[in-house]
Amino acid sequence: MSMIADFYGGKSILITGATGFLGKVLMEKLFRTSPDLRVIYILVRPKAGQTLQQRVFQILNSKLFEKVKEVCPNVHEKIRAISADLNQNDFAISMQDMQELLSYTDIIFHCAATVRFDDHLRHAVQLNVTATQQLLLMASQMPNLKAFIHISTAFSNCNLKHIDEVIYPCPVEPKKIIDSMEWLDDAIIDEITPKLIGDRPNTYTYTKALGEMVVQQESGKLNLAIIRPSIVGATWQEPFPGWVDNVNGPTGLIVAAGKGFLRSIRATPMAVADLIPADIVVNLTLAVGWYTAVHRPKSTLIYHCTSGNLNPCNWGKMGIQVLATFEKIPLERAFRRPKADFTTNNVTTQYWNAVSHRAPAIIYDFYLRLTGRKPRMTKLMNRLLRTLSMLEYFINRSWEWSTYNTEMLMSKLSPEDQRVFNFDVRQLNWLEYIENYVLGVKKYLLKEDMAGIPEAKQHLKRLRNIHYLFNTALFLIAWRLLIARSQVARNVWFFIVSFCYKFLSYFRASSTLKV
Numbered sequence: 001m002s003m004i005a006d007f008y009g010g011k012s013i014l015i016t017g018a019t020g021f022l023g024k025v026l027m028e029k030l031f032r033t034s035p036d037l038r039v040i041y042i043l044v045r046p047k048a049g050q051t052l053q054q055r056v057f058q059i060l061n062s063k064l065f066e067k068v069k070e071v072c073p074n075v076h077e078k079i080r081a082i083s084a085d086l087n088q089n090d091f092a093i094s095m096q097d098m099q100e101l102l103s104y105t106d107i108i109f110h111c112a113a114t115v116r117f118d119d120h121l122r123h124a125v126q127l128n129v130t131a132t133q134q135l136l137l138m139a140s141q142m143p144n145l146k147a148f149i150h151i152s153t154a155f156s157n158c159n160l161k162h163i164d165e166v167i168y169p170c171p172v173e174p175k176k177i178i179d180s181m182e183w184l185d186d187a188i189i190d191e192i193t194p195k196l197i198g199d200r201p202n203t204y205t206y207t208k209a210l211g212e213m214v215v216q217q218e219s220g221k222l223n224l225a226i227i228r229p230s231i232v233g234a235t236w237q238e239p240f241p242g243w244v245d246n247v248n249g250p251t252g253l254i255v256a257a258g259k260g261f262l263r264s265i266r267a268t269p270m271a272v273a274d275l276i277p278a279d280i281v282v283n284l285t286l287a288v289g290w291y292t293a294v295h296r297p298k299s300t301l302i303y304h305c306t307s308g309n310l311n312p313c314n315w316g317k318m319g320i321q322v323l324a325t326f327e328k329i330p331l332e333r334a335f336r337r338p339k340a341d342f343t344t345n346n347v348t349t350q351y352w353n354a355v356s357h358r359a360p361a362i363i364y365d366f367y368l369r370l371t372g373r374k375p376r377m378t379k380l381m382n383r384l385l386r387t388l389s390m391l392e393y394f395i396n397r398s399w400e401w402s403t404y405n406t407e408m409l410m411s412k413l414s415p416e417d418q419r420v421f422n423f424d425v426r427q428l429n430w431l432e433y434i435e436n437y438v439l440g441v442k443k444y445l446l447k448e449d450m451a452g453i454p455e456a457k458q459h460l461k462r463l464r465n466i467h468y469l470f471n472t473a474l475f476l477i478a479w480r481l482l483i484a485r486s487q488v489a490r491n492v493w494f495f496i497v498s499f500c501y502k503f504l505s506y507f508r509a510s511s512t513l514k515v
């Protein structure tokens with residue numbers, strides 16, 4: 001019997017960010033392993049054109065939840081969506097709902113965040129810092145609360161090279177930042193943002209670091225823990241390999257590479273690709289929830305959920321495996337054939353961007369215009385290059401995260417829990433994982449049918465022929481222009497032509513003699 005699964009039985013669990021990538025995998029696992037839990041409250045904001053119920057219905061009817069429906073047929077009754085917006089005061093939760101949450105919640109998993117790298121500081125502070133503070137305040141009024149688990153990121157201290165499982169203070173107190181966001185106007189905030197974030201690359205990592213400080217400062221009598229995952233990728237094993245449903249992190253680049261939009265990247269091939277599968281993050285999160293509630297550690301423990309120090313993989317190896325998988329299982333209607341050039345040099349990056357990215361986009365848009373259609377490729381390419389520029393920081397550096405607490409927790413689990421809530425990244429085979437990841441991108445994110453693979457392969461062959469034809473035509477045009485201007489080129493050209501002619505004549509004559 002799993003002690004962890006048993007612990008969640010009969011419990012009322014509150015999850016923020018349950019409609020997000022990680023939140024969905026977390027909910028799925030909870031329902032699958034503890035179908036006798038009392039209820040999962042999820043704080044959901046209505047989205048354009050969709051009611052809360054429709055959002056929940058869509059999640060529960062997705063492929064991800066297929067296994068859950070077998071073990072927990074009444075899952076619809078055990079999920080309670082509460083209308084909430086974490087950007088609003090008191091999260092805009094109704095009095096009645098708030099009362100219910102305060103009275104019954106046993107465990108909180110705080111996953112909601114803005115993960116955009118370019119978010120305005122005001123918005124990133126609101127969601128990643130102020131909302132965390134408000135949630136902690138709510139938590140302190142919950143008489144039954146046993147644990148509050150905060151999901152942060154391993155990159156909250158990416159300005160350091162070696163990162164321990166401790167909270168590193170930021171120079172300006174979170175409270176001061178929160179206050180200043182209330183009265184400073186946008187223009188001033190824009191001006192001070194680079195100074196505030198200092199040597200961090202974006203507002204995301206900065207506000208996640210502030211969020212951790214808030215957790216530490218507001219802990220009071222709460223039983224808290226912080227989890228710091230690195231780059232969360234598709235699922236490894238559970239509920240099935242390769243599940244992913246958004247383009248964050250490497251996923252977007254995998255799509256762009258498979259579709260042939262992205263053919264070169266400024267990345268250090270030997271830099272550690274600290275990817276961590278979503279199901280490993282979720283298993284650790286649930287184990288931490290159990291440990292924090294049952295063993296009540298004296299201080300707030302931080303758990304690194306990373307792969308680099310236990311089972312490292314690098315970006316070069318990952319790129320090769322992604323391409324190898326696309327050879328076997330190509331994406332449909334690719335723009336160009338997949339290719340992966342890694343470069344670390346600024347000049348070559350600019351060159352490849354011009355030749356491999358911008359020029360084909362301009363030519364394709366020209367073709368669209370000629371055929372009376374709306375050009376779109378240049379715009380798409382510009383967005384992709386902008387995205388790349390934001391991710392480059394993370395693919396040209398390596399970090400070391402210590403994992404003492406995570407390893408300590410692993411040693412505390414029973415053999416059964418180590419199996420059911422496996423977060424031992426050493427068991428992961430990267431090549432197999434990446435292949436399943438790419439396959440998952442095709443099936444679950446792009447919803448492409450596997451029956452379309454032969455046609456996709458044919459399409460790539462056509463693209464290869466077009467590529468050869470295009471290059472030959474380009475060569476001939478360049479050559480023609482050259483011989484029109486240079487006597488030397490003309491002489492070389494006549495020499496080659498006469499040589500070929502003589503060779504053909506000789507070949508024809510000797511074959512006639514044989515007959």
Ligand SMILES: CCCCCCCCCCCCCCCCCCCCCC(=O)SCCNC(=O)CCNC(=O)[C@H](O)C(C)(C)COP(=O)(O)OP(=O)(O)OC[C@H]1O[C@@H](n2cnc3c(N)ncnc32)[C@H](O)[C@@H]1OP(=O)(O)O
Nearest residue numbers: 115116117153248249250252253257263264265340387394
């Ligand atoms: C050459 C060969 C290649 C070989 C093969 C490849 C091999 C593998 C190599 C892999 C290297 C992996 C590096 C990973 C490093 C991750 C580090 C994470 C560290 C921290 C981890 C965390 O703790 S936290 C989670 C991370 N947090 C994000 O990852 C959010 C990012 N994101 C944004 O910050 C906004 O998105 C941003 C971009 C501002 C645009 O913002 P924006 O306003 O212009 O517009 P939108 O957001 O609306 O997106 C506009 C269009 O970009 C599309 N798109 C969005 N993201 C995309 C993405 N990652 N890759 C592609 N495409 C993406 C989207 O699908 C839209 O496409 P469409 O227009 O067609 O719908």
Ligand SMILES: NC(=O)C1=CN([C@@H]2O[C@H](COP(=O)(O)OP(=O)(O)OC[C@H]3O[C@@H](n4cnc5c(N)ncnc54)[C@H](OP(=O)(O)O)[C@@H]3O)[C@@H](O)[C@H]2O)C=CC1
Nearest residue numbers: 017018019020021022085086087111112113153229231232
């Ligand atoms: N993905 C990754 O690579 C990593 C993620 N993390 C952390 O993990 C956590 C989850 O990330 P992930 O699942 O990838 O992110 P997603 O962007 O997929 O999900 C974010 C969630 O937060 C919710 N949310 C955002 N704004 C609000 C709001 N104003 N009110 C209510 N809910 C809101 C979203 O709701 P809605 O559906 O309505 O938009 C969504 O459910 C985050 O804390 C992130 O920092 C850490 C390391 C890596």
